[in-house]
Amino acid sequence: xxxxxxxxxxxxxxxxxxxxxxxxxxxxxxxxxxxxxxxxxxxxxxxxxxxxxxxxxxxxxxxxxxxxxxxxxxxxxxxxxxxxxxxxxxxxxxxxxxxxxxxxxxxxxxxxxxxxxxxxxxxxxxxxxxx
Numbered sequence: 001x002x003x004x005x006x007x008x009x010x011x012x013x014x015x016x017x018x019x020x021x022x023x024x025x026x027x028x029x030x031x032x033x034x035x036x037x038x039x040x041x042x043x044x045x046x047x048x049x050x051x052x053x054x055x056x057x058x059x060x061x062x063x064x065x066x067x068x069x070x071x072x073x074x075x076x077x078x079x080x081x082x083x084x085x086x087x088x089x090x091x092x093x094x095x096x097x098x099x100x101x102x103x104x105x106x107x108x109x110x111x112x113x114x115x116x117x118x119x120x121x122x123x124x125x126x127x128x129x130x131x
Contacts, residue, residue, distance in 0.1 A: 085099040085100055
């Protein structure tokens with residue numbers, strides 16, 4: 001019961017504590033910013049920050065322009081040719097018909113013995129690391 005009353009007492013005192021802390025915060029704000037001229041430091045800090053932002057933006061913009069001039073109109077990308085079912089069959093040591101059947105499936109399970117189990121076929125892959 002005593003603990004409950006202490007909780008109730010703290011609950012009643014929290015609004016008063018909050019008001020006191022708000023008043024102290026207002027006093028310290030007035031003292032630091034208005035009375036001692038802290039707003040001048042804030043203005044100076046904003047100027048320095050703005051200057052830094054302009055410098056960083058300029059460097060990144062110049063770098064982007066350089067990259068555009070150096071690489072912008074060049075297309076060095078090479079498309080990879082599509083793998084045919086025959087190539088896949090050769091890689092996995094299975095027939096190309098089995099590859100086509102595997103590609104048609106929505107879900108393929110590979111068990112621990114390297115066997116692909118489908119609804120109607122089972123394909124066992126040979127270990128290609130030994131070759």
